[in-house]
Amino acid sequence: MDNKKLYRTIRDKMGASYYVPISFKDGNNYTIRDVEDKEYIDLSAGYAVANIGYNHPEMLLSQVKYLLKSNYAPTWMPTTESLELAEKLISYFPGYKCLRTTGGSNGNEVAISVFYNLCGGEIGTFERSYHGWSQTTLGMGEIDKFKLPNVRNEYVTKKLPPPNQHTLEDVEEFFIENPLVKIFIAEPILGSGGVIIPEEGYWKSFQDICKKYNVFLIFDETITAFGRMGHMFATHYYGVEPDGLIFAKGMSSGYASIGAVLIKEEHLKSFKFGDVSATFAWTPFSCAVTTKNIEIIEKENLCNNSKIVGQYLKDELIRIFTKHCKRTKFEIRGIGMMVAIKFLTDNEKHNIFLVGRLVYEMIDEGVMFCYSGDNDSIIGLPPLTLDKEGVDKSIRLIENVLIRKDL
Numbered sequence: 001m002d003n004k005k006l007y008r009t010i011r012d013k014m015g016a017s018y019y020v021p022i023s024f025k026d027g028n029n030y031t032i033r034d035v036e037d038k039e040y041i042d043l044s045a046g047y048a049v050a051n052i053g054y055n056h057p058e059m060l061l062s063q064v065k066y067l068l069k070s071n072y073a074p075t076w077m078p079t080t081e082s083l084e085l086a087e088k089l090i091s092y093f094p095g096y097k098c099l100r101t102t103g104g105s106n107g108n109e110v111a112i113s114v115f116y117n118l119c120g121g122e123i124g125t126f127e128r129s130y131h132g133w134s135q136t137t138l139g140m141g142e143i144d145k146f147k148l149p150n151v152r153n154e155y156v157t158k159k160l161p162p163p164n165q166h167t168l169e170d171v172e173e174f175f176i177e178n179p180l181v182k183i184f185i186a187e188p189i190l191g192s193g194g195v196i197i198p199e200e201g202y203w204k205s206f207q208d209i210c211k212k213y214n215v216f217l218i219f220d221e222t223i224t225a226f227g228r229m230g231h232m233f234a235t236h237y238y239g240v241e242p243d244g245l246i247f248a249k250g251m252s253s254g255y256a257s258i259g260a261v262l263i264k265e266e267h268l269k270s271f272k273f274g275d276v277s278a279t280f281a282w283t284p285f286s287c288a289v290t291t292k293n294i295e296i297i298e299k300e301n302l303c304n305n306s307k308i309v310g311q312y313l314k315d316e317l318i319r320i321f322t323k324h325c326k327r328t329k330f331e332i333r334g335i336g337m338m339v340a341i342k343f344l345t346d347n348e349k350h351n352i353f354l355v356g357r358l359v360y361e362m363i364d365e366g367v368m369f370c371y372s373g374d375n376d377s378i379i380g381l382p383p384l385t386l387d388k389e390g391v392d393k394s395i396r397l398i399e400n401v402l403i404r405k406d407l
Contacts, residue, residue: 003034020363027054030383030390032368040363041394043313043380044370048191048223048338051250052296053385059255062292063285071285075100075278081287085260088291092233093245093262100281101259104222104248105132108140110261111244112155112183115216118267121182122156124174124215126163128193130373131185131220140185156180162190163198168205175213183216188234191223191381192373195333195340203238216267218244222259223338226250227297227384230307230336243267250384253293256286302384309386310336316395317341317380324402328354339380340372352376358401365397 001009006023022034030053032042045051052059066081073079086098099114101107108131112123125131125140140157158178160166175181188203190196210217219242224234228250231237235245244267248259257280280286297303314334321330321341329344343351352375359369359378370379382390 001035003036006035020360020368022363029053029055030386038366040366040368041390041397042368043382043386043394044368045337045381045383046254047249047370047379048228048381049249049254051226051228051384052253052293052300052302053383056253056296058296059253059289059292062289063255066285066288069284072283075281079284079287081284081291082282085282085287085291088294089247089260089262092236095265096245096262097265097268099261099263100278101248101261102257102278102281103132103259104220104246105134106278106281107222107246107248107259107261108132108185108220109134111218111246111263112185114261114263114267115183115218115244116155119182119216122158122178122180124158124160124178124181124184126161126186126190126193127159127165128162128190128196128373129187130192131187131222162193162196163202164196168202168209171206171209172212175209175215179213181215183218184210185218185220187220187222188224188238189229189335189338191338191379194342194372194377195335195338195379197333197335198238203240207240207242216243218242218246220246222246222248223250223381226253226294227303227306228337228381230303230310232297232303251293252286252290255289255293256283258282258286258290297384300385305387306336306384309388309391310334310339310382312388313337313380313382313386313391313394314339316391317398320395320399320402324399324405325407328407334380337380337382337384337386341378341380342372342376348376354407358405361401361405362398365401367394367397 003022007021025033025035030042031039032054033039089098090096099110101110131140158181160174207217219235221234225247235242243264245262252258314332318332321332331342331344333340343354345351355375355378359371362369372379
C-alpha cells in the first residue's frame with residue numbers, strides 16, 4: 001500500500017489526525033523510512049520522543065529479554081523493575097518521591113491532583129503552553145488547535161504571558177492580582193509554544209517569587225528532560241528545586257508507554273501512594289526498558305552530544321537562512337536539540353503559510369521537521385544521537401528548498 005492510500009484509509013477508519021501524508025514503516029538511529037521505502041532524516045523525533053534514536057540495538061535486546069520474562073504485573077504488586085526505575089530517577093532528585101504515570105497528559109493530571117489536594121485554589125500557566133490532551137490539560141492550554149469547543153477545565157486557570165514577553169516584576173504582579181493561584185505549572189522551555197527560552201536567572205527568581213506568595217511550582221519536563229537541552233534535566237540546568245516534576249516522552253524514547261511524577265517528600269506526608277495509579281502504568285516491561293533507556297543516555301554521553309551537535313545544527317540553520325532569506329525576516333532560537341525557526345513579516349497569516357509550505361517541501365526533500373502548536377514556527381527536536389554528518393546532509397537538503405523558495 002502506498003503512502004497516500006494508507007493515509008486516506010487510516011484517516012477514514014480511525015478518525016485520527018495526521019499532518020503529513022506519509023506513512024511510517026521503520027527507523028534506524030535518526031532516520032526513518034516510509035512504506036514506499038523513501039528515507040528521511042528525522043529532525044522531529046516524534047516531537048521529542050526518540051531521544052536514543054530508532055531501533056537502538058542495545059534497547060531492542062532489552063525489549064526481547066523482558067518480553068520473554070513478563071510483560072505485565074497487577075498495579076497493586078511491586079516489582080523489582082519498578083523499584084530499579086524509581087531508584088534511578090530519585091538518584092537524580094534526592095528528597096523526592098516517585099509516582100507512576102503512563103505519559104505526559106496523565107502526569108500533568110496526577111501532579112495537579114496531588115497539589116490541588118494540598119492547597120485548592122487556582123492554577124497558573126503560561127500562554128502558548130501545552131500540557132497534554134485530557135480534559136484538565138486541554139482547558140489549561142493556550143493553543144487553539146489543541147482546544148475542543150465543549151471541553152471545560154474544572155480548575156480555574158489564569159495565564160501569564162510567555163517568559164520572553166514579561167518581566168519578573170510582571171510575575172510578581174501576576175500573583176498579587178491573582179491571590180487564589182496556588183499552583184503554577186510550567187514548561188521550563190516552552191516546546192510546542194515555539195522553543196521559548198527564558199533569560200539566565202529567570203527560573204531562580206521565579207521560584208523565589210512563588211515561595212514568597214506560597215505557590216507550588218511544578219516543572220513539566222515532558223520535552224526538556226533526559227538530555228534534550230544538552231543537560232539531563234532543565235531543573236538542574238536552571239538550578240531550581242520545583243515542588244513537582246513531570247516526565248514522559250524521552251524518558252523511554254518511545255520504546256514503552258510510561259511517565260513519572262516526582263514530588264518533594266514533604267508534600268506527600270498526608271497522601272497515600274496507592275491513591276495514584278493506572279492500569280498500564282509501570283509494567284515490568286516498561287520499567288525495564290525505561291531504565292535501560294536512561295542508562296544508554298548516560299553511557300553514550302548523549303547530553304554532551306545534544307549540546308555540541310545541537311549548537312552546530314542551530315549555527316548551520318542560521319547560516320543558510322541568512323544566506324537565502326534576503327527579503328523575509330526570521331528568527332532562529334534554540335538550546336541543545338531544541339530549535340525553532342520563526343518568520344517575522346508583518347502578516348501573521350503569511351508567516352504561518354510559509355511555515356506550512358517549508359515543512360512540507362522539506363519533507364518532500366527528505367528532512368522531517370514539525371510545527372509549533374499554533375503553526376507559526378518550524379520546530380526541530382531531533383534524536384540526541386544526531387551527528388554532524390546528519391546535520392550536514394540535512395542542511396544540504398534544506399538549502400535546496402530555500403533556493404527554490406527565493407525568500
